[in-house]
Amino acid sequence: MSDAGEFIDAALQRESSWERAAEWEERLGNGLRYYGASVGAVRGTIRNAGRRYPGLTHDEITGLSSELWAVPVFERRLAAVVLLQSNLRLLDNSDLTRLEGFVRSARLRELVDPLAVDGVGPMIELLDAVERERADAVLGRWAREDDLWLRRAAVLSPLRALKSGGGDWDGFVRRIGDALRRPRETEADQGAVDEAISLVLAEVAKARPDLKLPSSVAEGLVMARAKAGSQ
Structure with a gap:
């Protein structure tokens, strides 16, 4: 383990x-171990690590995030998320492969959501036009994936940008449509994705009520919610 990893x-x-x-462990489970450190303590630990190990490069940051994530301890994985959030300007679209692996193995809202909302989305907003186009294509693929957590992350990722007056509303609408068209085999599958869609729509409606879903997408969402309610 690296010095920084041992310190964290x-x-x-x-x-x-x-x-x-x-x-x-009782509430989240998911086969992880839990130290029982608070979210505030995790964030404070990463701040302290940044002071102790200043000037880490892109490869050092991403390598440290993978090192933390590799051990199935909730707080270590949350620390990896916070580490990436704290170094967004060092990341680029090539890092989406690593983030996709994190999302696939996270399988918890408490890890997937901050990865998507405070990691993937803001990182993409910092990219130049060419890199952003490539990153958007990756999110489009996530929205069509069988993995429900990738679909959830694809939907949640533009939340901050859309709320603040930016973001790609048309791209978000396309991803909703793609996610809704995926077959849903379980109630959990249905709920995890539709919940994310509803969350983004509710938050955006508060800040930008002028943004409206096309009728075809809105109808698809209503049908998905009705199906979920009948299960």
């Missing part, structure tokens, strides 16, 4: 709480 892991374990660990 040791700090997270010092912040551990067996009561919180037991609570999170």
